[in-house]
Amino acid sequence: MPVSAKKKPDSTMLQSVLNEFQDTTIWADLAPRTQQDYIKQIKVIEKKFGSFPINGLADIRTKAVFMKWRDELAKKSRRQADYAWQVLARILSWALPLGKVPANPCEKGGRVYRGNRSENVWASDDESAFMALAPAHLHLALQLALWTGQRQGDLLRLEWPAYDGAKIRLKQSKTGARVVIPVGAPLKMMLDAIENRTGTILKNLDGEAWTSDGFRTFWRKARIKSGVSGLTFNDLRGTAVTRLALAECTEAEIATITGHSLRDVRSILDAHYLNRDPKLAESAIRKLENKHKSVN
Numbered sequence: 001m002p003v004s005a006k007k008k009p010d011s012t013m014l015q016s017v018l019n020e021f022q023d024t025t026i027w028a029d030l031a032p033r034t035q036q037d038y039i040k041q042i043k044v045i046e047k048k049f050g051s052f053p054i055n056g057l058a059d060i061r062t063k064a065v066f067m068k069w070r071d072e073l074a075k076k077s078r079r080q081a082d083y084a085w086q087v088l089a090r091i092l093s094w095a096l097p098l099g100k101v102p103a104n105p106c107e108k109g110g111r112v113y114r115g116n117r118s119e120n121v122w123a124s125d126d127e128s129a130f131m132a133l134a135p136a137h138l139h140l141a142l143q144l145a146l147w148t149g150q151r152q153g154d155l156l157r158l159e160w161p162a163y164d165g166a167k168i169r170l171k172q173s174k175t176g177a178r179v180v181i182p183v184g185a186p187l188k189m190m191l192d193a194i195e196n197r198t199g200t201i202l203k204n205l206d207g208e209a210w211t212s213d214g215f216r217t218f219w220r221k222a223r224i225k226s227g228v229s230g231l232t233f234n235d236l237r238g239t240a241v242t243r244l245a246l247a248e249c250t251e252a253e254i255a256t257i258t259g260h261s262l263r264d265v266r267s268i269l270d271a272h273y274l275n276r277d278p279k280l281a282e283s284a285i286r287k288l289e290n291k292h293k294s295v296n
Contacts, residue, residue, distance in 0.1 A: 014057075015050035017100055018042055021091045034132045041080075041087040044073070049088075057092070058102035066105055079125040082111045086227040090133050093225075111229055122146070122239045126228045134222035140190055141202050141219070145233065147187040149240030149258035150179075152233050156210050160197040177259040241268050248283060 009015035021027060022042075030038065048069055056062055066088070073081035089106035096104050122130075127146070131139055144155050154172055162169050165188075168181045183191065191201070200209040204218070219233055237258065244254045251265045260268070 009050070012054055013050065014052040014054055015046055017054065017095050018046055018050065018091060020100065021094055024094065026094060029136060030132065034128075037083075037128060037132060038087055041084045042091075044084050045088050054101055057105055062103075063105040063109070067109065070109075079123070082227060083125060083129060085109055085111075086129055086133055089227070090225075109227075111227055120231070120235050120238060121242055122228075122231055122236055126231060130223065130226045130228055133226040135205075135218075137203070137205055138219065138222050140194075141215075141233075142236070143187050143190055144202070145236035146240055146243070147184045148181050149237050149244070149254075149260075150181075151237060152215070153212065156200065156202055156212065156215055158201050159199060160201055163191060163201065165192070172259050175259060179257065179259045181257050238268050241265060245269055 009019060027035065027038075049066075066085075070081045070085050073084055085106060089104065089109065092101055092104040092106055095101040127142065130142055134142075141155065144150070144158075145152075148155070148168060150158075150170065151172070151174065153174075154170055157173070158168070158170060163183070166183060168183055169178070170181075171178050194201075196203075196207065202210055202215075204210050204214060216233075223229075223231070241254055241258060241260070244257065251262050251269075254260070255262050255265050258265070
């Protein structure tokens, strides 16, 4: 049921479009968690613009009005401000070709958040935005990269026999390294839900194996549509290393999963991704406290 469904909204107001979007197959296909995230943002949108006249979207001044609203939200959280903007942009992009709105003033609005430390790392908000706004057939590619730390080419070539229900086995094309990767629960859930287990695990909309160029083109468009800027698919490999480190995995454990050399893992953590992440400092102090308690 739409967020605001106590009474039928005026069909000339933006609220009607917000409600209609929640009755589409696009909405139905979203994961429950994604729907919850959307609902949170839709509540923010309708509070400010539920009574906004649809015809007003065509006014060239409307974009400035929306951007000012986003700037106000950004005073509390830049990430959440971007997410609210992305959700509104997605709803309007659905409504525009159907003639439900005259324009999408949120198109090409950019972002207000990009921390310097995270320039090469997919933050959790980037992941959420991509999962919410990118085409569903690209979701598995994102999760495979995040949960295995493998290169794009190796993942595109990965075939179903490489997955036995618990682990993924592959030989890296660049180094020849053989890796055996235990499959985390979120990734396993996605893999086990797929019925067609012939050929490559990752397939395009036609059910065929991706070409490298085809995948890069679709990925780039999906990333832009999701509002994720300054990041590439290749950055997911380093992001996987970072997340494993923040989960307190050792460098040896990380290398076993990703296939990096220990030196490369150390280089990634030191020079590009963690940059002395505060969470690691907190972990270090906890370990020191525990050591101190055991001695005394």
